[in-house]
Amino acid sequence: MTRKTFKNDMSMMYTFHDALRRELGRIARITADTSDDPRRVLQAAIGWEMFKRYLHVHHGAEDDVLWPAIRSAVQDRPDELAVLDAMEAEHAIVDPGLNAVDAALADREGGPERLAMIVERLVGGLGGHLAHEEDEALGIVDAHVTPDVLQRFGAEHRIRIGDDNPRYLPWLLDDANADTVAAVLGLLPEPLRAAYRNEWQPAYAGLDIWGPKGGSTEV
Numbered sequence: 705m706t707r708k709t710f711k712n713d714m715s716m717m718y719t720f721h722d723a724l725r726r727e728l729g730r731i732a733r734i735t736a737d738t739s740d741d742p743r744r745v746l747q748a749a750i751g752w753e754m755f756k757r758y759l760h761v762h763h764g765a766e767d768d769v770l771w772p773a774i775r776s777a778v779q780d781r782p783d784e785l786a787v788l789d790a791m792e793a794e795h796a797i798v799d800p801g802l803n804a805v806d807a808a809l810a811d812r813e814g815g816p817e818r819l820a821m822i823v824e825r826l827v828g829g830l831g832g833h834l835a836h837e838e839d840e841a842l843g844i845v846d847a848h849v850t851p852d853v854l855q856r857f858g859a860e861h862r863i864r865i866g867d868d869n870p871r872y873l874p875w876l877l878d879d880a881n882a883d884t885v886a887a888v889l890g891l892l893p894e895p896l897r898a899a900y901r902n903e904w905q906p907a908y909a910g911l912d913i914w915g916p917k918g919g920s921t922e923v
């Protein structure tokens with residue numbers, strides 16, 4: 705996939721979006737496989753709780769720090785404001801989408817087909833939002849963001865992750881290519897890099913967050 709080039713470093717945004725897309729693929733794979741009850745598999749998977757938590761971290765930091773700062777920089781530009789309006793509107797439908805999945809997981813009557821349909825909607829909606837953000841909003845961010853805003857956005861992300869780095873970082877980098885892993889780990893001091901390699905990543909791998917079916921790379 706060819707990605708736009710920006711004057712600001714947007715690599716963490718893409719790394720995070722790629723992690724979300726990876727997990728959406730795994731969720732869809734679980735719900736499409738009816739050889740075992742996907743409601744049971746997804747409900748038991750720690751990956752589903754992690755997916756929701758980290759998605760909220762990312763969208764919360766964008767809603768509270770990034771979009772308001774860019775909005776005030778483009779207040780006289782209706783076309784750019786319309787894209788920001790769309791970002792906020794697309795974020796607003798994510799929670800109902802997640803709640804609908806949880807309701808389908810709890811619904812003993814609805815059957816796995818209903819769950820698969822609701823997950824398909826979430827995959828389409830969130831996947832579409834990520835593409836829209838990358839295609840239209842990031843260019844606007846790139847044109848108007850200041851180093852201070854980027855720094856505050858990153859800090860807000862880190863505050864929301866809190867002391868969850870031992871689980872969050874291996875989640876973020878699960879399946880990432882070597883360059884991305886090196887770039888993200890390069891932001892950390894050496895003791896944390898060592899903790900990632902020697903403790904956090906092996907512990908995350910042992911969690912098997914989606915169970916054997918969700919983690920499979922077969923399609």
Ligand SMILES: [Fe+2]
Nearest residue numbers: 717762766837
């Ligand atoms: Fe984003």
